[in-house]
Amino acid sequence: MRALVLIFRREFAAYFATPLAAVFLAVFVGVSTGMTFFVSNFFDRSQADLSSFFTWQPWLLLVLMPAVGMRLWAEERRLGTIELLMTLPVQPWKIVLSKWLAAFAFAGLALAFTMPLWITVNWLGSPDNGVILASYLGAWLMAGAFLAIASCISALTKNQVLAFIGAVIAGFIFVMAGFDLVLAAVRPWAPDVVVQVIASMSFIGHFQRITDGVFEASALVFFISLIGFALWLNVQILDARKAA
Amino acid sequence: MAVGQALVETRALIKSFGPVRAVDGISFTVGRGEVVGFLGPNGAGKSTTMKMIAGFLEPTSGSAFVAGFDSQRDPISARNHLGYLPEGAPAYPDMTVADFLAFVAGMRGLSPAQGQRRLAELVESIDLADVWNRRIEALSKGYKRRVGIAQALVHDPDVLVLDEPTDGLDPNQKHEMRALIRTLAPTKAIIVSTHILEEVEAICTRAIVIARGKMLADGTPADLLAHAPHRDETMPQLVKTTPLEDAFRHITLDQAGV
Ligand SMILES: Nc1ncnc2c1ncn2[C@@H]1O[C@H](COP(=O)(O)OP(=O)(O)O)[C@@H](O)[C@H]1O
Ligand SMILES: [Mg+2]
Numbered sequence: 001m002r003a004l005v006l007i008f009r010r011e012f013a014a015y016f017a018t019p020l021a022a023v024f025l026a027v028f029v030g031v032s033t034g035m036t037f038f039v040s041n042f043f044d045r046s047q048a049d050l051s052s053f054f055t056w057q058p059w060l061l062l063v064l065m066p067a068v069g070m071r072l073w074a075e076e077r078r079l080g081t082i083e084l085l086m087t088l089p090v091q092p093w094k095i096v097l098s099k100w101l102a103a104f105a106f107a108g109l110a111l112a113f114t115m116p117l118w119i120t121v122n123w124l125g126s127p128d129n130g131v132i133l134a135s136y137l138g139a140w141l142m143a144g145a146f147l148a149i150a151s152c153i154s155a156l157t158k159n160q161v162l163a164f165i166g167a168v169i170a171g172f173i174f175v176m177a178g179f180d181l182v183l184a185a186v187r188p189w190a191p192d193v194v195v196q197v198i199a200s201m202s203f204i205g206h207f208q209r210i211t212d213g214v215f216e217a218s219a220l221v222f223f224i225s226l227i228g229f230a231l232w233l234n235v236q237i238l239d240a241r242k243a244a
Numbered sequence: 245m246a247v248g249q250a251l252v253e254t255r256a257l258i259k260s261f262g263p264v265r266a267v268d269g270i271s272f273t274v275g276r277g278e279v280v281g282f283l284g285p286n287g288a289g290k291s292t293t294m295k296m297i298a299g300f301l302e303p304t305s306g307s308a309f310v311a312g313f314d315s316q317r318d319p320i321s322a323r324n325h326l327g328y329l330p331e332g333a334p335a336y337p338d339m340t341v342a343d344f345l346a347f348v349a350g351m352r353g354l355s356p357a358q359g360q361r362r363l364a365e366l367v368e369s370i371d372l373a374d375v376w377n378r379r380i381e382a383l384s385k386g387y388k389r390r391v392g393i394a395q396a397l398v399h400d401p402d403v404l405v406l407d408e409p410t411d412g413l414d415p416n417q418k419h420e421m422r423a424l425i426r427t428l429a430p431t432k433a434i435i436v437s438t439h440i441l442e443e444v445e446a447i448c449t450r451a452i453v454i455a456r457g458k459m460l461a462d463g464t465p466a467d468l469l470a471h472a473p474h475r476d477e478t479m480p481q482l483v484k485t486t487p488l489e490d491a492f493r494h495i496t497l498d499q500a501g502v
């Protein structure tokens with residue numbers, strides 16, 4: 001437990017070691033707000049809710065979470081510190097988990113910085129705050145899933161740029177999975193089960209059910225299991241590289 | 245040679261990277277009080293062997309033991325007895341020396357109070373006071389190397405594996421590092437890799453010569469000298485070499501079939 005806390009603290013502090021964290025938070029808040037007001041015509045909709053904010057979150061997180069997660073392992077490998085970290089008397093899964101938790105907390109902080117939007121809609125009207133809260137949690141979990149994927153891919157390389165690109169591509173597949181375009185391409189040749197599995201992997205599908213106010217347990221279970229699986233895979237990748 | 249209980253043992257260690265056999269059947273034991281110099285040209289397999297002892301790499305076959313614990317099967321116990329300085333003395337550049345060493349102390353299971361006490365000792369013995377609150381990225385090579393040593397000593401381990409601890413240091417710093425290793429020697433088993441021959445004479449009780457993944461010689465520095473070919477004193481020496489250098493060249497070049 002102590003090791004988890006120590007690594008978490010070190011990793012979380014590492015985000016703030018450079019001005020990059022501030023830049024990232026500014027970009028996240030700026031783009032989120034910009035999309036909400038200008039692309040989605042927040043005012044024209046004259047509806048007091050945050051759906052125009054959450055609509056864009058899958059796309060924004062798809063690009064920004066790999067930027068947060070790309071360093072998790074690639075940088076350790078580049079610096080050589082992975083040799084220190086992986087020869088400390090700690091089980092690898094604890095290191096993987098706490099590194100991810102630090103990134104997850106950072107994503108939570110970024111989302112928290114958009115709270116003024118929430119306050120604004122409450123000032124303009126009376127939104128369903130339960131749905132908004134659920135949507136925030138959903139967005140955070142989705143961010144966590146993107147981060148777990150990024151962490152996994154980061155463990156494959158010492159090049160952060162490659163890790164970023166790989167993580168965006170992998171995330172993109174999960175975002176696109178629910179689109180009819182993709183499903184239509186698969187349906188003619190694949191058995192029904194496969195089509196259903198692909199559709200059920202859709203980040204947007206699960207996230208939309210949360211923002212629509214149908215706070216389904218299945219969406220939660222989906223994101224949490226995906227995170228668990230990706231982190232498990234992350235441990236396996238580290239293990240495999242040891243034997244490489 | 246007085247050899248205590250074996251604190252490090254390798255048994256027929258082999259490591260292949262694809263078609264390259266970086267380490268090819270290395271077996272030896274190191275007891276308390278010994279300082280073993282791993283001597284060999286670049287690419288000989290010194291670092292790879294050390295990584296397997298530390299448990300960072302898994303051997304293709306064979307095994308390594310630290311204080312009797314298998315580095316792969318019982319990694320946590322093995323690591324508890326091991327201080328490891330990886331090649332290049334890596335450390336987190338964004339942390340201060342104090343934070344970094346406190347982090348390692350915590351990860352090594354020292355309580356905050358124990359950690360503070362231990363770090364206070366290390367600041368003295370490794371002379372880190374001047375840079376204590378400086379970020380590691382701002383340190384000179386010499387200080388960075390010292391931080392690496394401090395990190396390896398935090399839990400006062402029985403075994404030290406130091407990969408090129410004096411690489412890149414200036415002569416004064418080299419001298420200090422060797423003095424430090426000598427003071428640690430009596431209570432520990434130490435393995436130091438180097439490609440500097442004088443280092444072996446300066447600090448090692450024993451030298452293992454390794455080239456192309458194979459052990460070519462294992463003995464005291466004096467034993468090693470016995471390998472030196474006879475000098476033809478009538479021939480002028482174009483490049484001045486020491487007898488130890490001659491021995492090293494003789495052993496490693498012979499094997500390579502040059
Ligand atoms: N991760 C790796 N992948 C492929 N080859 C490697 C790797 N690490 C080391 N090698 C190769 O193994 C050999 C031994 O390397 P190393 O143990 O670093 O030698 P030394 O430390 O004695 O200079 C070299 O030929 C090196 O190129
Ligand atoms: Mg080396």
